[in-house]
Amino acid sequence: MGDTNSEDKKKTAREIIENYNGPKVRIMEVCGTHTHEIFRLGIRKLLPGQVELISGPGCPVCVTPVSFIDEAIYLALEKGVTICTFGDLVRVPGTKMSLAGAREQGAKIRIVYSPADAEKYAKEHPDEQVTFLSVGFETTTPAGCLSVKAAKEDGLDNYSLLVANKTMPQAYEALKGSADVFLYPGHVNAITGTRLCEALTEEGVSGVVAGFTARELMTALAVALVKFQEGKPFFVNCYPRVVTQDGSKEAQELVDEMMEACDSEWRGLGMIPASGLQLRPEWKNFDARIKYQVPKMEGKPNPACRCGDVLQGKCKPSDCKVFGKGCTPQHPIGACMVSGEGACSAYYQYS
Template sequence: MKYIDEFQDPELARRLLDDIHSTVTRPWALMEVCGGQTHTIIRHGIDQLLPEQVELIHGPGCPVCVTPLEVIDKALEIASRPEVIFCSFGDMLRVPGTGRDLFQVRSEGGDVRVVYSPLDALRIARQNPDREVVFFGIGFETTAPPNAMTVHQARRLGIPNFSLLVSHVRVPPAIEAIMSAPNCRVQAFLAAGHVCSVMGVGEYPELAERFRVPIVVTGFEPLDILEGVRRTVLQLERGEHTVDNAYARAVRPEGNPAAQAMLEDVFEVTDRAWRGIGVIPDSGWRLSPKYRDHDAEYRFSVDGIQTREPAECRSGEVLQGMLKPHECEAFGTVCTPRTPLGATMVSSEGACAAYYLYRRLDITTAAREASPVV
């Protein structure tokens, strides 16, 4: 299959690994800012095949994981109302709020439905004009354009019973927050290729220059990750700090202008809380005043909700790259995919879920000389 098998070739992986081993001369810490990349790294054992001097730090790149507890509780409150049909992607249903999740709301009689597109929720709204239909819109710049387009369509078609519960976040302000932290160890970033396919790379050169860190736009297959690491290490060893697009087959420097225009029309930039991290200025979107009638928070007045994170959950430290999942005392014991304490154990892109799924109950350096598992 084009662009799949070619990027899982064991021999090419070995060549890239040999190149990285021959290039690195001192320790470097790289952060990948995408949960999909994290799963590729752990699934294929890439972190264990790299030189010991190269550490991969898992960043806050899982959209489900960074959705704040307050927004989850707002979703639970809205979904519990009898007049509401609450629509969401499936991975949000098991994310724990304060005391329960959307699955429990559904078991208690709430009309909670899994959809595969925000347009599915819009169709449900047209079919049920006597019900309020809410779509849970979360994620990074990748999922924001289709959600924006759906709100635009609802307004254009005159579908008044459709609204969006928004929790969209933006990557560049998160990078700035990470680099501004006093205990930051990150020396370079593997940027998320799908985000850059929408937004382009224009926001990254200023960050690379200000913090003197290489930023390499990277894809999601094993060879994509290894090539991203190779280019990053090469810059670090040379003392360079530029933006490098290693995912040119999908990312243009200008991104997708049509998607950006839709975002600018429907959303406006706002401060946004990230679960386990806190509020990052200008790091999110909310619906602009033009589309206020389709804003579920405004429509249902879900303000003043008090939240409480489980004391034993350290997912916030995992999301900030301060802690590896297996280093948390609750990992694999009281916190498992069946009994998750935090979203990082629930989401298909969560770092804790990746470590659990691929049996990383303990990190070892064994098999560094083995062939890459691809």
Template sequence: MNPEIVEQLKAYDGRPLRIMEVCGTHTHEIFRQGIRSLLPEKIRLISGPGCPVCVTPVGYIDQAVALARRGVVICTFGDLIRVPGSEASLADARKEGAVIKMVYSPLDALEFAKANPDQDVVFLSVGFETTTPASCMAVRNAKNEAVRNFSILTANKTMDQAYYALRDSADAFLYPGHVSAITGTAIYRQLCADGISGVITGFTGPEIITALTVITKKCAEGKPFFVNAYPRVVTDEGSRPGRKLIHEIMEPIDSEWRGLGVIPRSGLALRSEYADFDARKKYNLENISGHANPACRCGDVLKGDCTPFDCPLFDRVCTPEHPVGACMVSNEGACSAFYTYGKEAQE
């Protein structure tokens, strides 16, 4: 790290600042690099809802478990398997005999469906703008190739509306580089015009330190701001092919976020032309509200209302080996980061 920039940050003596990182990778890197120990008392870092598994509501897990128990092959990324639902996780369903297959992309799930035409296959499509294009590509390919035994259960979300929902929780945001590489910078310029400040940054310690220093200087000016501090990856236009694919296959909907409630037009669902590949319609799935363990404060952590240390279950009942909430399961979750790195920080 540049010692001069570190010293500038450590010397900050302006008004108290709340800076929210909304990317789990940022949270883990901040801990791993010991960045919190470099910050003056007036700067508070808040871990926000940047983990797609963490913000996926309990009811979605309940729907996936219901499908698995009906004999549908569930294909999913590994983190979702252990996320608790209202009564059971996918790992519990697998112990009961359900087929839960871990894949590395939705295209893997499509290939499995093509190789096993006698089995119904559902891919659990969870993620932000970064991973959504791959789900769209799988659905488009399935339609073009007439793969009738493949569908997806969507929980895809977009980040821009979440910043509006969280605008009172932070003075500025550390915007995620990988999401921004898809979206481009237009949404952040609009956020700035609406009074919301932030800096796009990469994932190394020096990049994060630089972004935090930029935030302190810009906040001192007293005006909303936006800075792209990750220009080698994030361009103004972002990924036009990725956004075009998403727009072709999916459309915005109101969506529930764990801890944040329903955020208007923050989710994505398959358009009517692709209804045959929508697992909810294909299997007539009912909406399930779901209920988390009432003692779990995962929702409050995602809003920045508390840290994992404030949860009565953290490191007592809830551990990575026996997670009670989604934030402890995912490698991008705040509770996972605080458990892995945060004990020393607390001490």
């Protein structure tokens, strides 16, 4: 269990967590799947009062800004484009309506399980213009790139991406100081490697990479608590069966070949320089914003919604006045209640 003292090595992760009596510590679950799994597995119930778990910005649907939904609706309703998307995005409110609302007005919205499905749909429907809504972090970006490569190989001129992919490192920088320890998302680190997280310790940022099983999550939390008491910034990879220091070179090279960094707006965190990705100029025929000259959208969230604060760990979902009342999974007001990885959805389901 990392570089812990000999007494801690004899204890189980559960014993370390339950018996923690060190200083108050705020641990941020960067990843929405971690938030859900920690709730689902009942791990929160083991935590003593001085350990606070807060949710972070690791749910891709949640951090995608309202303006992106507005852009997709513009493509669907004004340009007649068939939108292919993961199901979660369909019910995320835009400024005036969601994609589900646009569908009621005649928009063609198709739910797909991968960008490859969207490309296949475009190939099978040459009479339709098809755009895939490409959101997500380092884990999902390569699949979007592969779909564009496939479209080129298939000679398609009716397929494009509306890109809002983001990269996590800049978010960690932006969130510095909002938590004492980050629970880094193992699947993202599997692609990126661990070098950046290791380097962040020099800036005083501590964190542990966590996997997704009960044992992996408990181990990561226990290591975080033990290391936190040592009083120095630390990094421990608690998911070594999947995560290496270098990550996936193949995925990194594919994304680097096809995409370049750009400034990107995050719900709650605002515009973060160089935290997003866009297709490189040589792939511009597959960039929906260029292809359809999508105008800049302002994107106004519902003023009652505190998703922005939730995503920065500034408040808990239950602190939002409309949580569980006006805002439920059946009638979501904000993205964090829609997404299967959203913190509000997790709190609603389990707390």
